[in-house]
Amino acid sequence: MSKIPVGILGATGMVGQNYIALLAGHPWFEVKYLAASPRSAGKTYGEAAAGRWHLRRGYEAALIDGITVQDANDVGAAAAAEKRGELAFVFSALEMDKDAILGLEESYAAAGIPVVSNASANRWTPDVPMLIPEVNAAHTDLIPLQQKARGWTKGFIVVKPNCSIQSYMMPVWALLQAGYEVKRLIATTMQAVSGAGFPGVPSLDVIDNVVPFIGGEEEKSEKEPLKILGAVEGGLIRNAAGPLISAHCNRVPVSDGHTATVSLEFGAKKPSVEQVKEVWRNFRALPQELGLPFAPTQPIIVREEANRPQPGKDRDADKSMAVSVGRVRACPVFDIRFVGLSHNTIRGAAGGGILNAELLKAKGFLG
Amino acid sequence: MSKIPVGILGATGMVGQNYIALLAGHPWFEVKYLAASPRSAGKTYGEAAAGRWHLRRGYEAALIDGITVQDANDVGAAAAAEKRGELAFVFSALEMDKDAILGLEESYAAAGIPVVSNASANRWTPDVPMLIPEVNAAHTDLIPLQQKARGWTKGFIVVKPNCSIQSYMMPVWALLQAGYEVKRLIATTMQAVSGAGFPGVPSLDVIDNVVPFIGGEEEKSEKEPLKILGAVEGGLIRNAAGPLISAHCNRVPVSDGHTATVSLEFGAKKPSVEQVKEVWRNFRALPQELGLPFAPTQPIIVREEANRPQPGKDRDADKSMAVSVGRVRACPVFDIRFVGLSHNTIRGAAGGGILNAELLKAKGFLG
Amino acid sequence: MSKIPVGILGATGMVGQNYIALLAGHPWFEVKYLAASPRSAGKTYGEAAAGRWHLRRGYEAALIDGITVQDANDVGAAAAAEKRGELAFVFSALEMDKDAILGLEESYAAAGIPVVSNASANRWTPDVPMLIPEVNAAHTDLIPLQQKARGWTKGFIVVKPNCSIQSYMMPVWALLQAGYEVKRLIATTMQAVSGAGFPGVPSLDVIDNVVPFIGGEEEKSEKEPLKILGAVEGGLIRNAAGPLISAHCNRVPVSDGHTATVSLEFGAKKPSVEQVKEVWRNFRALPQELGLPFAPTQPIIVREEANRPQPGKDRDADKSMAVSVGRVRACPVFDIRFVGLSHNTIRGAAGGGILNAELLKAKGFLG
């Protein structure tokens, strides 16, 4: 069976580079279409990326370097490729201002090209699902409603949430699903610099230093979970009422991997430390059932060592797609506390986007 | 007026080196007596420390290198020096097991030599005050009771608390004193590697990594404040009932300076963000009133920038003795949240010990 | 075909852990015997290593954790395992003083167990080959002479050189082999902390710092190449006369990967920059011809970007076994200068040891 041809919008940026690196050898998808800023358009990818490859892992140049980069603003070029059967959907890793991304992602969808977006622009568009496949795969039910409301036939938009919440969102969901209401949550994140893209954080700000502020990150961390945990209702997502979250977001001298310390307060039904670990160890969801290629076998890995998880040792667990938790113990103030960790540019960005696309493919939304 | 001759127990260790570096040019105290392990005893300090100076700042070798290092176990040598008027009191920076330190500090005190200790061994001895001079200077009232109970005349023991709580203990105290009860507190610390001494944390554990665990640190962080906030009663400290604390302690790739993110829940009387900042800006205490040499002019510095305090930029504020706070804002879960920072090896260790000695001198406890 | 059972001496140390991690799934070898210090002996590996796994990559616990660790001093236990067919040879990653290692490696060899050593103890034993398989595979000719001289039948000892020279030794050899005499060489290395093992370099020494000294490293870097380039003569290695080397060795804040800047002076026949790159690009040697599992396809990778190789981006090239070079350009003082890079704990330690064993197997020395 031939692979599905996919495109990447923003292919020369850091998230775009991650898509290229991760999709090499993907069993279902094949990168066939690359678009970036007008400055790169018309060059081959090899020319456009020369000396500008920012990732520590490389990419399979033989598959990619010969592709001519298109102008991401030229939706017509993509539509033509789609008509020729050379493009089935796009991953959006656009780096522009919010309005430009909103407009462009809509144009692609209107032109019949599904958009699996990593950008934050459409996260709060009410009829756009914000997906973590292990948590709210059911939100794909919005897609036909979105298409109907917008008058789109094949195209649609889905997004993924911010990387800062990935290290505790799935653990919280697993507990909710097991019947333990999480009422309140105070989290402090120690986030990797790769979350800021390239050039991102100046090195003078991170050598022997911590920056206890990331613009907009705490607001996203506190609000996005409510949409993810919300219900599809009347063609929109009705946000969940809780949990109530306080997020303290910090930048630390780490390349990849966001670590979070989390204190949880439960409702009336309170699990023991052992029950929490049991819930997490046994947690499996639709991506595991469907055997999606990027789905981690065990989505939540519970570590028993006193000093784990650590970004240096645990970020790459199970294709860098698993969430690692550890130090699960009683909290003197709330009920339970723990440390969570996930790979921010893989699970939290391009890898999460690919898993979203795999879910959509498995559910029949990508033709 | 001639200076008071002081000794340092554990003079070759990292805390001992900090005492030596910080006491150069002190207006009241002069280092005259150095003691360390038997391995160093008998050598001059210059010989014992050659190639083993671990601090980034240097020390005044001309004043120190010629002193012959004594065996710290040889209390008699110290007692003889005290009799000759060459030693008035000692800073204890001993690095031994807890029982050995307990015994040795008591022996020095019994021999008539006050011990201003940086070690943790005596922190929970009920009649030993654990001092932060801006917070509980009144706990020095225990000293005569301690001396009486032990049958000591001139000698006594005081200690300082752990470095991990220094970035929020003084801010919490200032609020309590202003009439705002702090009921509960969840703090996450991002601690510098110098807190572990030398050799301390292996470099393989901190390059591009975070270690979310420091042995014993969370317990100390949760319990020590209750003694510091306690009351002198019947010759002992009766611990305070609150605040209830949950501490998440992490090691990050920073050389000096512990940063903490803190969420506070108040009692019935809740200050606004502006009131909190006002309380902190105006906070002054006995060390400031007495004009102690190591006392910061403004003990709590409130920063208004969005991204401060940072260890790299703020740890050295006001002789590295001020606590810097910032990002004071409402907490969605509790009432107020903020970021606190203090220099762990100065305010949190040797500098704090020197301030304790200055307080004791000003109160007449050091002759 | 069943795999060859191998042992690891020093299995709980950092080099031993690297052997365990790298040998998982090896097509020829299978770890069956683990030995360490008396403290670990008698425990299962899972017990002995619990909380003491220092590598960023993990290991296949299912294959290893159940093995009972032997006392590395108990050669008889190994000899018995060899008799039972459960041990064909050992990788020595012993961490002891030099004399102890010398004695112990000889005892294993005398007991009929070949020793493929990573330790430095036997590097200057005249009849022990110091192997880089791409450079001096012919030195295995010494093995029968060594066995005869010592009266050993099956056992023997081979070693590998220091990690600090690996980033330029193979490039120099490729040029020599192409007929360009390298007369003099000045190299400055920027070495990763993992080269010092665990706990190794204290973090206080590497955060925001460079340490321009590594004990014994410059001497090894200057002398070992002369043995590697030497000739087998009369049952010993006669050292080569050149090149004359000056090595400046530095420790930098990097986890893995040694980088070297190198200036080369040639003899009368001087290659152009293009000829040097051509020689390196085309260099292949016996491990490539034999298709050894750990042999890199292209042993020297020539990078054309202005700012490569970099340890973060290039250390893992081709199973972390390739040497990456770049910035090949004219030297104003000598003839040619370049930057070389290799992975110090893989190519420069355990991976290099495995490649040595593969070479020995292919040549029939391992039964």
Added chain:
Amino acid sequence: MSKIPVGILGATGMVGQNYIALLAGHPWFEVKYLAASPRSAGKTYGEAAAGRWHLRRGYEAALIDGITVQDANDVGAAAAAEKRGELAFVFSALEMDKDAILGLEESYAAAGIPVVSNASANRWTPDVPMLIPEVNAAHTDLIPLQQKARGWTKGFIVVKPNCSIQSYMMPVWALLQAGYEVKRLIATTMQAVSGAGFPGVPSLDVIDNVVPFIGGEEEKSEKEPLKILGAVEGGLIRNAAGPLISAHCNRVPVSDGHTATVSLEFGAKKPSVEQVKEVWRNFRALPQELGLPFAPTQPIIVREEANRPQPGKDRDADKSMAVSVGRVRACPVFDIRFVGLSHNTIRGAAGGGILNAELLKAKGFLG
């Protein structure tokens, strides 16, 4: 005596910030005039710099924040200030393209305002001296010739060399002056990220990494010494013929302080290691004789420890203005090798500029 009013061009950039921080409390100079890009012009410095202070050390806001920032392109504003006696000369820390700086520095000089420049634009202007006061103070003889040739009366331009050569230029000069010809020199630098300004090097490029390339740095390192060591002849500098230099420049994860490893080849007269150290220890020059405020007491500090100098421990030696050297030893390839270190943003930038101005003042060039 009232202080000399000075201006800073480029006052909001990182070098400009260093001038502001270092000039606080200067005994001769007082910052009275600040100029920056049109974007900052018209604001007070406090407004322009809010949230954009990049240095780890702070500045005396009370003295500076109220000054209204001028447009650096508006030379007329500076000329008017000079006429009012409010500006005697400027430090140029302009960050523009080379041609713009060339034109602007000439305009200031033509308007009667001496320019003490940190920019590289005028380094190769033949009648502009490139000064290290301990090395070529005599090059100030060019100033009257420069003024005459340009038709300037009070104004003139002097520059300082690149930061990368400061850790070995003064040691080399001391040897030359002692009668030891240095014929050839191979140096490898490990340079701090602050040398690239702000935002400068992206953090993703320095965490756990080395970048073995800095654009243009090797060329500057190899050529600038020849002008500095040149002779004033016919109104220009005639470059020295040697030494011949090969520089390998690398960026390492260090905030401040450039470290260099250096191998030196002497002419016929070759000093011993002890003689080299003696020459360096005894080296004093005009800034020391004149007692210039920023002159280090001992310009070259010779360290005897095995592992020094280190940027973390030695960059701040003697007001961060001394060069520290160590590991002076025989070189197997050349004659002598050593490690040199200097603070790149102080001795190598703003501090060096201030020392230049002090020299000019002492010689009567600043009125």
